[in-house]
Amino acid sequence: MDYLELELNISPSFPWTEIIVQELANIGFESFTENDNKLQAFIAKANFDKDKTESLLHTFKEKEVRINHQLKTIPTQNWNATWEADYPPVYVDQTVLIRAPFHSKDDGFTYNIEIQPQMSFGTGHHQTTYLLCKALLAIDFNKKTVLDVGTGTGVLGILTSILGAKTVFGTDIEQGAVENAIENTSRNNIQNFTIKKGDIDIVPNKDYDVIIANINKNVLIDHMESYGQLIKLNGKLLLSGFFETDVPELLNVAKNYGFNLEKTFEKEKWAVIQLIKSH
Numbered sequence: 001m002d003y004l005e006l007e008l009n010i011s012p013s014f015p016w017t018e019i020i021v022q023e024l025a026n027i028g029f030e031s032f033t034e035n036d037n038k039l040q041a042f043i044a045k046a047n048f049d050k051d052k053t054e055s056l057l058h059t060f061k062e063k064e065v066r067i068n069h070q071l072k073t074i075p076t077q078n079w080n081a082t083w084e085a086d087y088p089p090v091y092v093d094q095t096v097l098i099r100a101p102f103h104s105k106d107d108g109f110t111y112n113i114e115i116q117p118q119m120s121f122g123t124g125h126h127q128t129t130y131l132l133c134k135a136l137l138a139i140d141f142n143k144k145t146v147l148d149v150g151t152g153t154g155v156l157g158i159l160t161s162i163l164g165a166k167t168v169f170g171t172d173i174e175q176g177a178v179e180n181a182i183e184n185t186s187r188n189n190i191q192n193f194t195i196k197k198g199d200i201d202i203v204p205n206k207d208y209d210v211i212i213a214n215i216n217k218n219v220l221i222d223h224m225e226s227y228g229q230l231i232k233l234n235g236k237l238l239l240s241g242f243f244e245t246d247v248p249e250l251l252n253v254a255k256n257y258g259f260n261l262e263k264t265f266e267k268e269k270w271a272v273i274q275l276i277k278s279h
Contacts, residue, residue: 002044002045002073003042003043003044003045003073003074004043004044004045004071004072004073004074005040005041005042005071005072005073005074006024006029006040006041006042006043006070006071007039007040007041007069007070007071007072008020008038008039008040008041008057008067008068008069009038009039009067009069010039010066010067011066011067012065013037016060017034018269020039020060020067021039021041021243022217022242022243022245022246023056024041024056025216025217026216026217026218027049027052027053027056028043028044028047028048028049029041029042029043030042030044042074044174045073057069089103090130090133091109091130092130092133092134092137094108094109094110095110095111096109096110096133096137096159097109097111097112097113098115098129098133099112099113099114099115100114100115100116100117101114101116101187111159111162113155113158113162113188114184114187114188115153115154115155115184116153116180116183116184116187127267127268127270128214128240128241128270128272129155129156129214130267131265131266131267131271131272132156132212132214132238132240132272133156133159135238135265135272135274136159136160136212136238137163139163139210141160141164141165141210142164143164143166144164144165144166144209144210145165145166145167145168145169145206145207145209145210146160146161146165146168146169146208146209146210146211146212147168147169147170147203147208147210147211147212147230148160148168148170148212148213149170149171149200149211149212149213149215149223150171150172150213150214150215150219150241151171151177151178151181151195152172152177152180152214153177153180153181153184154170154181154182154184154185154195156212156214157181157185157193157195157212158184158185158188158190158193160210160212161190161192165192165210166192167192167193167194168193168194169193169194169195169196169203170193170194170195170196171196171197171198171200171202171203172195172197173197173198173199174197175197178195178196178197182195200226201226203226203230205229206230207230207231207232207235208232209231209235209236210235210236211227211230211235211236211237211238212238213227213237213238213239213241214239214240215241216241216242217241217242217246220242220250221249221253224253224254224256224257224259225257227257227259228257228258228259228277231277233278233279234278235276236262236275236276236277237259237274238272238273238274238275239254239273240270240271240272240273242270243269243270243271244264244269244270246271247264251273254275258277258278258279259276259277259278260275260278261273261275262275262276
């Protein structure tokens with residue numbers, strides 16, 4: 001699958017870069033990087049809507065934000081090479097190291113997880129991966145059932161399995177992500193993690209102890225009723241893929257389906273909320 005890279009120079013950068021990232025995410029852009037005062041936004045070519053993108057940028061220009069942009073295609077065959085050049089390991093304190101096959105193992109970490117990089121993991125979402133890993137490390141997964149929605153590379157589901165989960169079920173709407181996640185379970189010798197292509201409607205209808213969803217705000221809101229139906233009473237729901245400014249809206253929606261806030265985690269304006277199913 002080909003991807004498009006939208007490169008933007010935004011002035012003034014603050015607070016407009018953060019706001020524009022959120023708005024681009026709302027129209028389908030999947031990941032973001034910031035290098036040398038440039039914002040790069042990535043989207044699958046098949047999901048790109050030129051009119052929506054140009055209308056969005058025009059809206060900000062009307063607010064006297066200076067934006068220069070250009071669009072280019074990243075062919076499928078070049079994608080992994082692009083990520084390998086830029087992909088750093090993820091360090092979660094001295095506990096978890098998430099590394100690519102071309103990085104060295106470090107026995108100074110309790111858990112070394114090897115992940116073949118793909119579009120669905122990295123760039124701006126390093127922050128949410130880090131935060132979710134920290135949250136997961138504090139949960140007792142012994143004999144627990146886990147649902148990982150929008151599993152991407154499968155890294156979070158893999159970590160829950162390593163931490164003692166009884167079974168893990170993962171979904172993703174992208175076939176490439178599903179194939180990559182399955183490959184990564186094999187790389188880490190994980191045998192209790194089932195991964196299927198599809199949205200929330202393909203999830204087996206049973207009670208889960210823990211549900212993880214690292215997607216984006218709009219999808220999380222659309223899924224909230226399903227999360228409420230799929231989780232056990234007193235089960236934990238961990239949501240991420242959004243900015244700290246989105247937390248109040250998500251909490252208001254979650255309360256309608258029996259969830260109360262337990263904890264919040266924040267890093268570089270990204271957020272994770274940990275909820276409990278109270279009724």
